[in-house]
Amino acid sequence: MKQLLFLVFACIAAVSNGQVSLNLLFQDHMVLQRDHLVRFWGTGKPSEKISLSVDGITVNTVVDKSGKWEVLYPAHGAGGPYQIVIESTDYRSTIKDVWFGDVWIASGQSNMEWPLNGNVDGWQSEVANSSYNQIRFFKVPHQIGSSPQQSFNGGEWKIANPETSEHFSAVAWFFAKKNHLEKDVPVGIIESNWGGTPAEAWTPASRLVGVPGYELAAKEILDPKANWSDSIRANNERNETKYRRIGDEHSFLKTGTQLPGYNDSNWQQVALPNQEALTDFVWLRKHISLENTAESSLFLGDVTKTATYFVNGKLVGRESWQDDTPVLKIPENVLREGDNVIAIRCINDWDNKVYVGKPGAMYLEVGSERMDLSGDWLFSNQVEPPMPVVKRYNWLPGMIYHAMIAPIAGYTIKGVIWYQGESNADKPDQYYELFKTMIESWRIAWRQGEFPFLFVQLANFMERKPEPSESQWAALREAQSQVLQLPKTGMAVALDIGDALDIHPRNKRDVGERLWLAARNVAFGEALIHSGPTYKAHTMSGNRLVISYDYVGNGLISNGPVKGFALAGADGKYVWAEAKISDNQVVVWSDEITTPKYVRYGWADNPEVSLYNANGLPAVPFQQQL
Numbered sequence: 001m002k003q004l005l006f007l008v009f010a011c012i013a014a015v016s017n018g019q020v021s022l023n024l025l026f027q028d029h030m031v032l033q034r035d036h037l038v039r040f041w042g043t044g045k046p047s048e049k050i051s052l053s054v055d056g057i058t059v060n061t062v063v064d065k066s067g068k069w070e071v072l073y074p075a076h077g078a079g080g081p082y083q084i085v086i087e088s089t090d091y092r093s094t095i096k097d098v099w100f101g102d103v104w105i106a107s108g109q110s111n112m113e114w115p116l117n118g119n120v121d122g123w124q125s126e127v128a129n130s131s132y133n134q135i136r137f138f139k140v141p142h143q144i145g146s147s148p149q150q151s152f153n154g155g156e157w158k159i160a161n162p163e164t165s166e167h168f169s170a171v172a173w174f175f176a177k178k179n180h181l182e183k184d185v186p187v188g189i190i191e192s193n194w195g196g197t198p199a200e201a202w203t204p205a206s207r208l209v210g211v212p213g214y215e216l217a218a219k220e221i222l223d224p225k226a227n228w229s230d231s232i233r234a235n236n237e238r239n240e241t242k243y244r245r246i247g248d249e250h251s252f253l254k255t256g257t258q259l260p261g262y263n264d265s266n267w268q269q270v271a272l273p274n275q276e277a278l279t280d281f282v283w284l285r286k287h288i289s290l291e292n293t294a295e296s297s298l299f300l301g302d303v304t305k306t307a308t309y310f311v312n313g314k315l316v317g318r319e320s321w322q323d324d325t326p327v328l329k330i331p332e333n334v335l336r337e338g339d340n341v342i343a344i345r346c347i348n349d350w351d352n353k354v355y356v357g358k359p360g361a362m363y364l365e366v367g368s369e370r371m372d373l374s375g376d377w378l379f380s381n382q383v384e385p386p387m388p389v390v391k392r393y394n395w396l397p398g399m400i401y402h403a404m405i406a407p408i409a410g411y412t413i414k415g416v417i418w419y420q421g422e423s424n425a426d427k428p429d430q431y432y433e434l435f436k437t438m439i440e441s442w443r444i445a446w447r448q449g450e451f452p453f454l455f456v457q458l459a460n461f462m463e464r465k466p467e468p469s470e471s472q473w474a475a476l477r478e479a480q481s482q483v484l485q486l487p488k489t490g491m492a493v494a495l496d497i498g499d500a501l502d503i504h505p506r507n508k509r510d511v512g513e514r515l516w517l518a519a520r521n522v523a524f525g526e527a528l529i530h531s532g533p534t535y536k537a538h539t540m541s542g543n544r545l546v547i548s549y550d551y552v553g554n555g556l557i558s559n560g561p562v563k564g565f566a567l568a569g570a571d572g573k574y575v576w577a578e579a580k581i582s583d584n585q586v587v588v589w590s591d592e593i594t595t596p597k598y599v600r601y602g603w604a605d606n607p608e609v610s611l612y613n614a615n616g617l618p619a620v621p622f623q624q625q626l
Contacts, residue, residue, distance in 0.1 A: 020044040020063075020091040023150075025411050026084070027095060029157035031136050031188025033412040034078040034100040039447075041070040041410060043150075044088065053085045054098070076100045078185040080134075099134060101186030102179055103413045106172035107202065107405075108420035110195030111456070111511075114504055116173055117166035121506045126173075130165035134186035135176050137168050142194055144394050145403035146221055146228035148204065152407045157188070169193065171419055171456070174512025179519070190411070192404045196350070197394055198423040199431070202405065203438040204445075205398030211437050213430040218397040235391050242388040245281075246306060246347055257283050257383050258310035260341040270379040273301065273357035281384040282354045284344045286377045293335040294367035298328040298342070301358030307346040311335065335366070342373070352387050395423075401441075409445035415452030415488075415523050416442065417515050421476050422458065422503060428475035432482050439486060452523040454490040454515050455480065457620075459498030459505050462605040468566040468574035474603040477621055490518030493532050496618045500606050514617070529553035532617035535624060538599070545588040545596055545626065554614035556581045564609040564621075568598040586611065599624050 022042035032038050040052055044063040051060045052071055063069045080099030085092065106112055116123045136157045143153055158164040165173065169191050176187045194201075200214050208218035220226065245251070256262050264285050270278070298309065298316065309317040309328055312335070317328040342364075348354045362373040393399055424431050439453050457480045458473055477495075484491055492514035499505040521530040533549035533556060540546070545567070549556065562579035567590045577590040577599075588599060602609045602621030611619040 020048070020050060020086065020088050020093070022086065022093075023407070023411070024152060024155060025138065025190070025408060027157055029097045029136055029159055030095070030138070031099050031101050031103050031157075031186050032073075032076070033103045033414055034185060035075050036412055037075055038073040038412045039070060039410050040073060041068065043067050044069055044091075048088050050086065050088050053087075055082050080186060099136075099186035099188075101134065101188060102183065103188040103190065103411070104172070104176070104179075105408070105413055105416040106169050106175075106189050106191045107193050107416060108418045108456075109193065109197050109423055111422070111459075111504060112169055112171055112417075112419035113191070113193040113195050114170055114508065115167050116170045116508075118170065118504070119506055120170045120508045122509070123166070123170070127162050127166045130160050130162055130173075132160045132177070132180060135160040135180050135189075136186070137164070137172070137176075137189045137191060139167075140190065140192040140404050140408060142394070143403040144232065144399040145406075146205075146226070146232075146399065148402045148406035150407055152403060170508035171512045171515070172417065174509045175417055175515050175519070178513055178516040182516075182520075183524075190408060190413075192408060194394060194400060194404070196423055197400060197420075199420060199434050199438055200397045200424075201395055201400040202420075203398060203434065204401050204406070204441050207437050207441045208397045208434075211430075211433050213427065214397055214434065221397050221399070232393055235393060238388045239390045242349065242390055245384070245388075246349060249308070252281075252345060252384060255383050257285075257345070258315075258343045259313040260339070262343075264378050264380070267378040267380045269376050272362060272374055272377050273359060274355055277353035277355060278379065278381065279352050279354065280347075280381040280386045282344075282346045282356075283380050283383050284346070284356065284377045286342045286373065288340050288342065288364065288371065288373075290335060290337060290340055290366060290371075292366050292369065293337060295332075296330040296335055296367075297365045298330060299361055299363050299365065300328075300344070300356070300373065301361035303344065303346050303354075303356050305346075305348045305350055305354075307344055310343040312340055313343075347387070405442065406445065409442070410447060412448065413446070413451060415454060415519070417519075418453065418455040419511070420455075421480060425458070425472050425476045428472050428479055431476050431479040435479065435483050436486060439483070439489070450488045452488045452490065452519065453486070454492070454518045454522060455483075456492045456494055456511055456515065457481070459494035459511075460496065460606040460609075461498050461500065461503055461505075463500060464606045464608060465604060468576060468600070469604065471604050473605045474600075474607075474621060474623075477602075478623065481620060481622070488522055490515075490522040490530065491620075492518055493618050493620055495602055495607065495609055495621060498606070517617075529613060529615045529617070531620065533611060533613050533619040535601075535620070535622040538624065538626065540596075540626070541587075543589055543594050543596065545599055546582075547586045547588060547599070549585070549619070551617070552584050552613055553617075556584050556586065557612050557614050558610045559612070560610055562586060562610055564602045564607050564611065566600045566603065567593045567596045568600075569593050569595055570597050572598065574598070574600060574603075581611075597626050599626060 048063045059071045061071045081097045084095040172189045180187045205218040205221040208214040307319040364371045497507045517530040520526040531551045536550045565577040565579045566574040567577040568574040579588045600623040
């Protein structure tokens with residue numbers, strides 16, 4: 001996935017002649033927050049008088065000495081369309097098709113950025129029926145900055161319809177649609193998200209100097225002697241070279257590596273699927289002998305990130321960031337009796353670690369016969385020059401906040417929806433303070449008090465382990481739960497709707513709709529069960545633990561035996577426990593643990609869980625000392 005990094009060097013909203021300008025969010029088709037003072041801001045000539053008129057109400061201000069201006073427009077009920085007129089002595093501009101409704105920031109990493117057309121469950125039908133004139137999305141472009149910026153490079157409000165919606169964040173879409181239909185108001189989503197990014201990049205560097213684990217890196221960003229602009233410019237050039245070479249089919253075809261007669265006699269052997277990563281621009285070749293050339297298909301399991309496939313020199317398929325195993329139909333007259341050559345060019349542009357194939361999923365199907373293709377292949381990464389080394393500046397403290405949050409902070413909103421954590425799972429012990437600091441810093445920057453901040457807890461992922469064990473993903477989920485101590489926060493649990501094999505689960509509808517349930521309570525004050533059962537207290541009855549819960553709703557239920565609990569004695573060694581529902585409590589025990597000292601529920605990367613409330617929401621994972 002091509003991730004170009006941009007540094008914003010100056011406020012692009014301001015023009016050299018001092019002409020009045022607004023932040024780029026203020027455009028045709030925008031949605032403004034209803035029932036709340038609405039902030040407008042921009043730039044102009046110092047001391048210039050500016051008026052802004054909407055729906056018969058005019059507010060006035062004067063540009064300050066630094067060339068900035070700001071006005072607050074009185075609270076306005078939901079509705080539209082309206083026009084906004086901005087005037088000064090020698091300037092007049094009209095913004096059209098403006099609506100008042102609910103505005104949300106949709107932020108985080110790839111699971112928030114993931115679009116509807118990313119093979120989301122039911123996406124084609126959803127897109128085909130997405131004509132909602134009063135749902136609008138704005139996408140903040142990817143860019144970075146070593147200090148807070150005032151604006152960003154482009155973007156526009158897009159009205160939901162089948163031509164635009166397929167590119168919208170799927171989670172945000174399902175959330176927005178619920179908001180629109182249930183509250184009968186326009187909804188605006190401002191997407192500011194970036195796949196594969198950690199929370200520290202979304203937090204101002206100035207705040208991170210006080211967060212354990214991030215002090216030194218934050219100070220480096222803030223060092224006035226650091227020449228970040230030159231470093232990032234050079235890095236961008238390497239990044240552009242990297243992607244130009246990845247996509248330059250003409251150049252790599254000139255090597256002839258895909259042709260049957262290419263001399264591969266000095267190549268190394270590698271066993272596929274490979275256990276150790278291959279690097280750089282990887283070429284793989286395999287000679288196979290056939291007696292039959294009937295209708296054929298090639299199955300090679302998952303090839304990391306980007307791959308081009310050839311059979312006997314003929315292009316038979318391409319793959320780019322596909323999580324599903326490709327099935328390559330081989331055209332007629334490509335295969336021949338006797339020797340045939342399969343050649344693959346594969347690259348991992350994300351981390352330069354190439355893995356090819358899945359056990360049991362590498363074979364050639366010729367008619368009704370199947371030929372196993374696992375095992376020895378010929379390999380070389382010397383055909384093309386090495387992959388250019390590109391630094392991920394978008395992982396550094398504050399770099400994304402400065403350029404993708406700071407410029408939009410102040411745009412009046414209902415709240416934030418956030419889905420992130422995967423890129424911080426290797427340091428779960430630092431996440432609580434980091435995430436808490438991030439939320440607090442956003443609230444300070446918005447100058448809008450404690451606006452609702454709703455987030456998704458990490459979904460289940462990776463291979464399920466047979467015995468209780470430690471889990472960084474479980475520890476990070478616990479840190480996310482602890483952040484609920486902050487006021488006006490809500491969490492959507494996704495522990496039951498992930499995918500063991502895919503960090504990007506395709507069920508985005510339930511995620512968006514569970515966030516909406518949290519919003520109904522946190523943002524709209526509705527008294528409803530918006531969370532799954534949450535640990536409340538416990539008592540002991542002999543060697544049996546009796547756990548009571550909040551958010552039981554109409555009762556606790558389990559789809560079969562209650563699973564996911566583990567107990568440990570004083571030695572801290574956990575074993576799976578038996579559990580049952582009794583009087584809307586859960587009774588937990590194990591014949592191996594006579595005196596339980598610790599209990600866990602759902603504590604694993606990919607736990608087997610079955611406890612819900614009757615409202616259909618999964619229990620929140622937890623650990624507790626008894």
